[in-house]
Amino acid sequence: MKLRVTVMPKNGVLDPQGKAIGHALGTLGFAGVGEVRAGKVIELELAETDPEAAKRQAGEMARRLLANMVIESFSVELA
Template sequence: MKARVTIMLKTGVLDPQGEAIRHALGNLGFKGVEGVRQGKVIELDLAATDPAAAEAEVGRMCEALLANTVIESWRVEIL
């Protein structure tokens, strides 16, 4: 079973990488981009067979290691 975790900065947390991307897009001629939020995607191969248990376990992984829970939020998809 596979899981995909999407991690993003929480609303209100400054995103300097996102701002740098927005600025670079403007310099390349892509007008109209008013904001960019940059995040990360982590894909996991799991031995689990129960989707609900796998999702709960990946959530615990996020809280323990994969995400900085103070400034980041995450979403888990079981594929």
């Protein structure tokens, strides 16, 4: 079963990569771009066949390794 874990900086946490992307977009002439936040997407393929059990397992992986829970939040979805 394929899952997608999206990890993003929590609100209020500085995001220098997002700021740099936003600035670069403005430099390239893309007007009207508001706040930009940059994160990461991790795709997992698990042997688990039960969707809810797979989501729980991926959530545990995110809490223990994939996300820094102090400054990042995550979401898990079926891919």
